[in-house]
Amino acid sequence: MKRAGFYALLAVVMLYCAGPLAWQLITSIKLSGEIAVLPPLVSTNPTAAHYLSVFHDYSFARYILNSLIVAGSTTILSLLLGSICSFGLAKLRVPFASLVLAFILSVSMFPPIATVSPLYIIIRTLGLRDTLAALVMTHTVFSLPLTVWVLTNFFRTVPDDIYHAARIDGCRPFQVYWKIMLPLSLPAVFTTAILVFIFSWNEFLFALTFTSASARTVPVAIALFPGIHEMPWGEIAAASVIVTLPIILLVLLFQRKIVEGLTSGAVKG
Amino acid sequence: MKDKERGIRYVAPSLIVLTLVTVYPVLYVFYLSLHRKLLIFNISKFIALDNYLFLIRDERFWNALRNTAYFTGLSVALELLLGLGIAVLLNRSFRLKGASRAIVLIPWAIPTVVSARMWEMMFNTDFGVINYLLGVKINWLGSPFWAIHAAIFVDVWKTTPFVVILLTAGLQVIPRELYSAARIDGAGSWQMFRSVTLPLLLPVILVVLLFRTLDAFRVFDAVYVLTGGGPANSTETVSIYAYKVLFQTLQFGYGSALSLVVFFCTGSIGIFYIRLMTGRRT
Amino acid sequence: MAEIRIIGVQKKFGGSVIIDDLDLVIGDGEFFTIVGPSGCGKSTILNMIAGLEAATGGSILFDGVTVNNASPQERDVAMVFQNYALYPHMTVFENIAFPLRMKKAPKSVIAREVGSVAGLLDLDGLLGRKPRELSGGQRQRVALGRAIIRKPRVFLMDEPLSNLDAQLRIAMRSEIKKLHDQLRITTVYVTHDQSEALAVSDRIAVLDRGRIQQCETPRAVYERPANAFVGGFIGSPQMNFLDGSIGGRGGRVIACNGMELKTRLVTAGISGKVTVGIRPEDITVTGKKREGGFKVEAMFLEPAGSFSWVDFKWGHHVMKGRSDNDAGLEKGGTAYILFPVEKIHLFDRESGMRIG
Numbered sequence: 019m020k021r022a023g024f025y026a027l028l029a030v031v032m033l034y035c036a037g038p039l040a041w042q043l044i045t046s047i048k049l050s051g052e053i054a055v056l057p058p059l060v061s062t063n064p065t066a067a068h069y070l071s072v073f074h075d076y077s078f079a080r081y082i083l084n085s086l087i088v089a090g091s092t093t094i095l096s097l098l099l100g101s102i103c104s105f106g107l108a109k110l111r112v113p114f115a116s117l118v119l120a121f122i123l124s125v126s127m128f129p130p131i132a133t134v135s136p137l138y139i140i141i142r143t144l145g146l147r148d149t150l151a152a153l154v155m156t157h158t159v160f161s162l163p164l165t166v167w168v169l170t171n172f173f174r175t176v177p178d179d180i181y182h183a184a185r186i187d188g189c190r191p192f193q194v195y196w197k198i199m200l201p202l203s204l205p206a207v208f209t210t211a212i213l214v215f216i217f218s219w220n221e222f223l224f225a226l227t228f229t230s231a232s233a234r235t236v237p238v239a240i241a242l243f244p245g246i247h248e249m250p251w252g253e254i255a256a257a258s259v260i261v262t263l264p265i266i267l268l269v270l271l272f273q274r275k276i277v278e279g280l281t282s283g284a285v286k287g
Numbered sequence: 288m289k290d291k292e293r294g295i296r297y298v299a300p301s302l303i304v305l306t307l308v309t310v311y312p313v314l315y316v317f318y319l320s321l322h323r324k325l326l327i328f329n330i331s332k333f334i335a336l337d338n339y340l341f342l343i344r345d346e347r348f349w350n351a352l353r354n355t356a357y358f359t360g361l362s363v364a365l366e367l368l369l370g371l372g373i374a375v376l377l378n379r380s381f382r383l384k385g386a387s388r389a390i391v392l393i394p395w396a397i398p399t400v401v402s403a404r405m406w407e408m409m410f411n412t413d414f415g416v417i418n419y420l421l422g423v424k425i426n427w428l429g430s431p432f433w434a435i436h437a438a439i440f441v442d443v444w445k446t447t448p449f450v451v452i453l454l455t456a457g458l459q460v461i462p463r464e465l466y467s468a469a470r471i472d473g474a475g476s477w478q479m480f481r482s483v484t485l486p487l488l489l490p491v492i493l494v495v496l497l498f499r500t501l502d503a504f505r506v507f508d509a510v511y512v513l514t515g516g517g518p519a520n521s522t523e524t525v526s527i528y529a530y531k532v533l534f535q536t537l538q539f540g541y542g543s544a545l546s547l548v549v550f551f552c553t554g555s556i557g558i559f560y561i562r563l564m565t566g567r568r569t
Numbered sequence: 570m571a572e573i574r575i576i577g578v579q580k581k582f583g584g585s586v587i588i589d590d591l592d593l594v595i596g597d598g599e600f601f602t603i604v605g606p607s608g609c610g611k612s613t614i615l616n617m618i619a620g621l622e623a624a625t626g627g628s629i630l631f632d633g634v635t636v637n638n639a640s641p642q643e644r645d646v647a648m649v650f651q652n653y654a655l656y657p658h659m660t661v662f663e664n665i666a667f668p669l670r671m672k673k674a675p676k677s678v679i680a681r682e683v684g685s686v687a688g689l690l691d692l693d694g695l696l697g698r699k700p701r702e703l704s705g706g707q708r709q710r711v712a713l714g715r716a717i718i719r720k721p722r723v724f725l726m727d728e729p730l731s732n733l734d735a736q737l738r739i740a741m742r743s744e745i746k747k748l749h750d751q752l753r754i755t756t757v758y759v760t761h762d763q764s765e766a767l768a769v770s771d772r773i774a775v776l777d778r779g780r781i782q783q784c785e786t787p788r789a790v791y792e793r794p795a796n797a798f799v800g801g802f803i804g805s806p807q808m809n810f811l812d813g814s815i816g817g818r819g820g821r822v823i824a825c826n827g828m829e830l831k832t833r834l835v836t837a838g839i840s841g842k843v844t845v846g847i848r849p850e851d852i853t854v855t856g857k858k859r860e861g862g863f864k865v866e867a868m869f870l871e872p873a874g875s876f877s878w879v880d881f882k883w884g885h886h887v888m889k890g891r892s893d894n895d896a897g898l899e900k901g902g903t904a905y906i907l908f909p910v911e912k913i914h915l916f917d918r919e920s921g922m923r924i925g
Binding site for chain 1: 290291293294295296297298300301302304305307308309310311312313315316319373376379381385387388389390391392393394395396397398399400401402403404405406408409411413414416444448449452453455456501504505507508511512526529530533534539542543546547549550553554557
């Protein structure tokens with residue numbers, strides 16, 4: 019392949035990946051009258067009106083706060099539970115450790131739709147409908163397989179002698195986990211945290227089913243954008259940009275870590 | 288032996304919540320599927336396999352299953368081909384490689400709901416940028432034929448980055464010396480791809496296929512937001528049908544039977560791939 | 570400081586017995602080495618003393634108190650690992666200070682102690698660095714520092730030098746020895762390298778397949794190996810072994826390789842098949858005929874600086890001996906060997922046990 023041809027192909031791929039988001043950004047700053055017009059031009063007269071409207075008329079601040087609380091709490095809980103479990107699997111002699119790991123992995127293959135109806139009934143019975151707690155609970159559990167998988171793989175690369183040395187130096191096993199294992203695994207913990215955060219931030223089915231108004235998260239708000247006769251395209255675009263930007267920022271900054279997390283274990287077989 | 292007991296105590300919390308929130312619900316779904324349960328009227332009556340007998344004769348279910356299979360097959364195939372192409376492209380060394388990789392990740396990171404909304408606007412018949420660029424006036428989301436393909440397209444766009452990431456990682460662990468050796472043996476680019484890259488990448492390809500097939504088969508949010516299953520149920524997948532029965536008509540019994548179908552299908556797909564992988568290894 | 574007493578200790582893993590009925594007494598302040606081929610169970614013994622692995626049976630006592638159920642921190646032992654096991658996210662200072670910090674020692678005490686340990690081990694300039702910025706020898710010294718800082722009752726070392734290159738290994742082993750002379754802490758040292766064991770130990774236990782073959786001073790183990798395994802394992806190059814038999818003239822003659830050797834070693838009355846062991850360093854090989862020498866064929870010379878090792882053929886046996894550099898040997902030429910009869914080791918061919 020010639021150099022020029024390669025770069026042309028690369029440009030097409032980049033445009034394909036980033037173009038739609040860029041278009042969304044362009045749309046979000048057009049005047050309402052310019053959006054549904056052919057040819058679809060770049061705005062000559064950029065406006066922040068849609069962004070203001072999203073917060074003003076559609077209480078997006080509330081949804082964003084909800085999403086932040088859910089994704090943040092999910093991340094912390096999932097990492098706490100998952101890392102303790104991984105420590106046990108990787109460093110303590112748990113019987114049938116590989117079987118346990120296989121079970122946890124197989125849970126990640128469970129289709130959410132197959133659990134959503136009983137979970138709905140349980141949540142309703144517990145009086146947790148339309149609460150953030152319901153979402154934190156389900157998101158935490160459904161992100162656990164990922165957390166346990168990535169962290170167990172990482173903890174296994176830490177030599178057993180580090181665990182032994184810490185025991186000899188006077189640590190109880192929990193202290194080994196807390197003072198040695200977690201701090202020295204910070205990169206892997208961070209990678210996992212990003213993946214879990216993104217998963218929870220983007221999750222739709224549970225958020226749609228378990229919330230109605232006060233606990234609504236951003237994806238649900240965007241999916242259910244009111245508009246019976248005329249779609250508020252400008253507002254949808256603005257809202258999309260708002261929820262996507264933090265995630266895109268994470269991706270651009272931590273691309274390498276995300277890739278590490280996603281490929282953990284998959285390549286080695 | 289102390290470590291063993293302690294280990295069990297460390298692993299137990301996760302195992303218990305996983306069981307409570309995933310395994311127990313699946314059993315509960317099975318229980319529900321043997322009942323006629325209408326949530327609003329508080330009706331719950333044991334009807335044995337009636338829901339399943341109804342399901343077999345339910346033309347809308349078969350339509351949804353066909354849609355799901357078509358969606359899964361086509362989108363996974365396209366993702367793999369496109370992902371392989373992009374992975375090979377990005378595996379060369381060039382400037383701005385890191386930046387290109389980050390950009391490729393963008394569709395993966397965008398919330399599915401947002402990507403569906405984005406494409407919905409671009410697929411618009413009257414002012415959508417796609418019709419404008421193609422110079423046509425197709426009602427993409429309004430005609431059964433185009434709608435399913437538009438949905439597949441959106442899914443492919445969204446998930447190809449994941450395929451690229453895994454395949455790139457797979458490409459990187461192939462030793463460079465193999466290519467040098469193949470070149471010395473007189474292989475051309477295509478032959479090297481055929482006889483070195485592809486066979487060594489096969490294990491990773493299988494992992495990719497496993498993840499992607501499972502995900503595509505249980506697809507919900509992308510299609511639900513893009514078309515809502517329409518027009519005329521032409522894009523209704525089993526998950527969407529189950530969801531509608533569950534939460535729009537509130538028939539928890541029949542809805543549960545439908546969602547169990549998704550469970551058993553994905554389970555079979557998973558077992559099929561895992562057998563394929565372990566079979567290859569031995 | 571403590572005396573360690575191991576009584577009837579057994580370790581099974583799954584169905585296989587790794588350590589069988591082990592009895593050992595390690596004296597207070599002693600430098601005790603367990604040496605043996607890989608897989609002989611020596612690290613398992615160390616881990617059981619440390620409390621990292623539980624014994625399946627028997628008891629382990631420190632100063633007369635059973636510690637079987639005590640956790641590692643209750644046993645107050647320190648350990649140096651083969652791969653050092655330094656905490657990669659901590660600086661040298663933090664690594665060395667860690668055991669004191671776990672004991673909740675005050676900051677001022679920690680600073681003072683780390684300072685003095687760093688001085689002792691020549692680590693003063695490195696305290697702010699992370700382990701990955703250190704050389705192998707420096708890492709080794711940090712691991713030692715972390716072990717000695719809290720003045721443990723027992724010091725355990727699991728192949729501490731085997732990741733170092735040959736020169737550094739010899740330098741470090743004399744440092745470890747010096748450190749022990751200063752601190753006088755009971756030390757249990759595990760290695761597969763017999764020369765290391767001979768160099769540093771007060772006493773050596775030679776271990777094979779989970780059983781102690783001999784447990785004595787380095788000199789005794791070298792000079793009077795208890796069986797053929799110890800004879801072959803200790804000493805380098807390896808001891809030569811020949812088949813022979815005792816008989817005639819009241820059991821004072823060994824028939825071996827078609828020769829007859831008179832010996833004072835053999836007590837009258839014993840007869841039968843034996844294995845004859847002779848260390849290469851006890852065999853002098855020359856090119857000139859000498860009184861009482863046996864004729865052999867020189868096959869190969871391996872210069873070792875001030876002398877050479879010689880492979881030679883004596884009858885059907887290929888053996889090794891040593892020669893002076895001016896011995897006038899030629900590859901393939903005739904040579905003569907000479908060895909003092911009292912340097913011969915005799916082992917029962919059936920049981921492998923030493924005779925006499």
